[in-house]
Amino acid sequence: MEKSESLEEFYKRKFNWLPEDLKKGIGHVNIFRIQPDFDSPGKSIPYRRRDFYKLMLVKGQSRVHYADRVYEVKKQALSFSNPMVPYKWDSNHAQLEGVYCIFNPHFFVDFANIQRYEVFQPNGTHVFELTDEEAFEVENIFEKIETEFNSEYKYKFDVIRNQLMELVHFGMKLQPANLQIEHKGNASLRITSIFLELLERQFPIDQSHKSISIRTPADFAAQLNVHVNHLNRAVKEMTEKTTSQLIADRILKEAKILLRNSPWNVSEIAYSLGFSEVPHFNNFFKKHTAKSPTQYRKGN
Numbered sequence: 001m002e003k004s005e006s007l008e009e010f011y012k013r014k015f016n017w018l019p020e021d022l023k024k025g026i027g028h029v030n031i032f033r034i035q036p037d038f039d040s041p042g043k044s045i046p047y048r049r050r051d052f053y054k055l056m057l058v059k060g061q062s063r064v065h066y067a068d069r070v071y072e073v074k075k076q077a078l079s080f081s082n083p084m085v086p087y088k089w090d091s092n093h094a095q096l097e098g099v100y101c102i103f104n105p106h107f108f109v110d111f112a113n114i115q116r117y118e119v120f121q122p123n124g125t126h127v128f129e130l131t132d133e134e135a136f137e138v139e140n141i142f143e144k145i146e147t148e149f150n151s152e153y154k155y156k157f158d159v160i161r162n163q164l165m166e167l168v169h170f171g172m173k174l175q176p177a178n179l180q181i182e183h184k185g186n187a188s189l190r191i192t193s194i195f196l197e198l199l200e201r202q203f204p205i206d207q208s209h210k211s212i213s214i215r216t217p218a219d220f221a222a223q224l225n226v227h228v229n230h231l232n233r234a235v236k237e238m239t240e241k242t243t244s245q246l247i248a249d250r251i252l253k254e255a256k257i258l259l260r261n262s263p264w265n266v267s268e269i270a271y272s273l274g275f276s277e278v279p280h281f282n283n284f285f286k287k288h289t290a291k292s293p294t295q296y297r298k299g300n
Helices: 007-014 132-149 156-172 184-200 217-224 228-239 243-261 266-272 278-289 293-298
Strands: 029-034 053-059 062-066 069-073 076-081 087-091 097-103 127-129 178-181
Touching (some): 029 132, 029 156, 053 156, 069 076, 069 127, 076 132, 076 156, 132 156, 184 228, 184 243, 217 243, 228 243, 243 266, 243 293, 266 278, 266 293
Antiparallel strands (some): 062 069
């Protein structure tokens, strides 16, 4: 799977320019129309993660891949993409049209915790087939967003946040689009890819001393909405390592970084890595390195 695409990379790839607010590292939102692409029909969007949210109304037959799920869009659909889940769209771009809104996590800071809604969670439903009446209603909301975005109203972004939340709640009241489970090989690849993405996104540990929350194979399986045995088989098939091994390897890597480069004491580091007690962290570290955390920090 390709590396994740940032908003900056998205703008450079699509338009070869960068909005001013992205340069300042603040909240960002934008809206775009999908136009039929007669010059590049059949082009497939790569299977990858994006570091931004995307709400899209798409019209035309298409197929979207999320982990081991494939959503078949027969006519039109409302989709929700988030930074946690890689995805891929297959379609005939010459027949595809619609509208989409993108925004970064900073856009909803101090307004709403959108990650708590199922449409933005790894185990949630992300694509909803629409009737003609529903598509008309969704398009009307997008048109309001577009009108507000182009206005000079001082508080227009507050209005847009409310309108985006209206789309979120609209989608959560709908039934998901038709879906099927991928064949074994593809399913294992995508489950493993998302597992690795979820694991990696917990690092690096920042200055807030926040403790990692997804730490065991069962935790990851719950996030992916699969049985832990299914996750373990897929990971083993794709990486030749167990899920527990990969988790331990990544925690150990972060522990070494924090011991060598952070001012935190061993107790703070242990807590940030999800260990409830320092002795457990000491035993874990010594088991994998033959040194105690303190010895490693001193370079012994």
